[in-house]
Amino acid sequence: MKTSTLKKLIGTTVASLCFVSVNGLPAVAGQLHNGWNYGIDSFIDGSGGESFNIRGIAIKETSDSVFVALTGGTPLKGVANSGAADGNIGWGDLFLNFTNKNFTTASSQKSLFGVRFAGTNDSQVATTGLYGNVKGVSVTNVNHGYNSLLQYYNAGFDKANTQGTDLATKASVYSYFGNGTILNVIDSGAKKLGDIGSLSATALQNQGLDFGFFKASGTQTMGFSLNKSDLGLADGNYDYIASIFLECGNDGVALKGKVDVPEPGSLAGLALVSLTVLGSRLSKRQS
Numbered sequence: 001m002k003t004s005t006l007k008k009l010i011g012t013t014v015a016s017l018c019f020v021s022v023n024g025l026p027a028v029a030g031q032l033h034n035g036w037n038y039g040i041d042s043f044i045d046g047s048g049g050e051s052f053n054i055r056g057i058a059i060k061e062t063s064d065s066v067f068v069a070l071t072g073g074t075p076l077k078g079v080a081n082s083g084a085a086d087g088n089i090g091w092g093d094l095f096l097n098f099t100n101k102n103f104t105t106a107s108s109q110k111s112l113f114g115v116r117f118a119g120t121n122d123s124q125v126a127t128t129g130l131y132g133n134v135k136g137v138s139v140t141n142v143n144h145g146y147n148s149l150l151q152y153y154n155a156g157f158d159k160a161n162t163q164g165t166d167l168a169t170k171a172s173v174y175s176y177f178g179n180g181t182i183l184n185v186i187d188s189g190a191k192k193l194g195d196i197g198s199l200s201a202t203a204l205q206n207q208g209l210d211f212g213f214f215k216a217s218g219t220q221t222m223g224f225s226l227n228k229s230d231l232g233l234a235d236g237n238y239d240y241i242a243s244i245f246l247e248c249g250n251d252g253v254a255l256k257g258k259v260d261v262p263e264p265g266s267l268a269g270l271a272l273v274s275l276t277v278l279g280s281r282l283s284k285r286q287s
């Protein structure tokens with residue numbers, strides 16, 4: 001086969017891969033840019049200033065991994081604060097809700113997934129990682145925080161996009177979280193499903209992350225990756241809502257998206273295999 005024919009074939013394969021990937025992206029929610037799905041948070045709803053202000057969340061999926069990125073003013077290891085029991089206020093845990101029920105229902109039924117990615121926070125699970133059978137519990141009371149979401153809103157933070165662009169109104173936030181206790185870390189009864197990989201701002205940038213496109217870059221950008229197979233989902237498309245609050249409840253953000261779990265040996269998988277084979281043939285020919 002001529003090299004030009006091979007190149008054409010590879011071109012076709014790449015085009016069909018892109019087509020598959022476009023179809024796998026969320027249809028309604030989020031703001032898509034360069035393979036990432038973004039939820040941009042209000043810039044003026046961080047109680048206590050920029051150290052406690054989230055600016056955005058973004059999620060990207062590949063065939064086997066899910067990447068999560070966060071940006072704002074809160075460092076991964078939190079901020080020293082004498083009002084907190086452990087002298088520090090930082091990030092809570094990230095929750096993933098695939099149930100199509102609201103957060104409070106999914107939490108009380110222990111049907112959330114959760115990720116502890118901040119190794120020094122007040123999570124009730126011992127180590128960082130992905131967890132299943134998750135219920136949320138609140139640690140706002142030991143982090144100089146809000147007793148309820150109602151109290152947070154009444155303290156002057158009734159702004160647009162307080163839970164990001166996907167839960168833009170207070171009514172939609174109350175409908176999802178209720179207006180009571182802010183459940184912000186994984187409870188101790190959760191089951192560990194797998195480890196996560198920590199990702200620096202540079203590593204995320206290399207994955208195409210660009211909060212700057214939305215003028216939403218914070219001074220702190222961090223993230224992690226998890227293995228899709230650790231979620232234990234059968235092949236199919238799954239809508240989810242991802243959400244996170246700081247330990248004090250001083251800010252939070254949510255994102256609606258879709259995860260595609262491919263069937264083993266599916267079209268995308270086969271296309272990827274043939275692309276790899278063709279690519280290696282081509283490079284052999286050229287060498």
Ligand SMILES: [Ca+2]
Nearest residue numbers: 041042053054
């Ligand atoms: Ca914010």
Ligand SMILES: [Ca+2]
Nearest residue numbers: 086088089122
């Ligand atoms: Ca703390």
Ligand SMILES: [Ca+2]
Nearest residue numbers: 041162163252
């Ligand atoms: Ca917020």
